[in-house]
């Protein structure tokens with residue numbers, strides 16, 4: 001058996017960096033002792049058995065796989081050489097050719113997880129550069145699947161679009177939940193009941209969509225066919241521009257994703 005895998009996460013103290021670090025340790029892809037996490041100011045308190053550093057080149061030198069998890073605006077300041085090793089990015093907008101050039105490696109995987117990685121329920125599209133080996137793909141899949149579901153996609157344009165659809169995705173049901181809660185509270189429901197009830201609706205709907213093979217459109221149609229309260233609500237929401245609002249939001253996310261890539 002070869003040496004155990006060592007993994008480094010640049011920005012490992014952040015929201016997504018922490019989620020990935022904890023997920024891959026829990027899934028036993030790497031022991032905490034073989035994990036190096038970098039931070040900018042103030043060492044976070046989690047994973048005390050990992051190696052924590054402010055020195056990103058030290059992290060790269062210690063690791064077989066280097067994951068870049070800083071915000072896109074902090075990416076230009078990352079000046080390290082991965083020296084031909086496998087590098088993975090979770091950054092929105094940053095394309096493969098730029099990752100390869102700036103990190104000094106032809107073995108690059110661009111991924112776009114989402115915030116549900118924190119509870120191991122991310123959906124993560126990914127794509128590899130031409131230099132990525134079969135072993136690299138296997139390692140990348142194991143890391144991403146520790147955080148939830150993952151799919152390899154055909155083009156970077158797919159990643160640009162999915163950055164808004166699924167990378168930003170958890171924000172949209174959260175927006176709906178916030179609007180539903182606000183309405184309930186405005187109508188006299190206690191904040192505790194409003195929160196518990198709305199969370200239960202979102203979780204229950206997620207499980208329902210997962211369990212049933214029908215297209216969500218068909219589920220909506222079934223609700224409409226009752227001609228009851230649900231139909232009244234859906235028709236009023238659609239008349240107020242619900243579907244157009246979703247399409248406009250996703251178009252804005254795509255435009256932002258592409259412009260972030262051009263600016264980085």
Ligand SMILES: NC(=O)c1ccc[n+]([C@@H]2O[C@H](COP(=O)([O-])OP(=O)(O)OC[C@H]3O[C@@H](n4cnc5c(N)ncnc54)[C@H](O)[C@@H]3O)[C@@H](O)[C@H]2O)c1
Pocket residue numbers: 010011012013014015016017038039040041054056069070071072074077078090091092112113114115167168
């Ligand atoms: N949070 C999400 O929902 C989400 C989803 C998909 C993709 N992403 C991508 O993940 C990346 C990280 O996002 P996040 O939400 O975790 O942000 P975050 O701000 O929580 O984490 C980024 C971390 O990087 C650290 N950092 C910055 N420069 C550094 C440096 N030079 N060395 C070491 N650490 C440094 C920051 O201190 C911070 O802790 C972003 O590029 C974002 O596009 C985030």
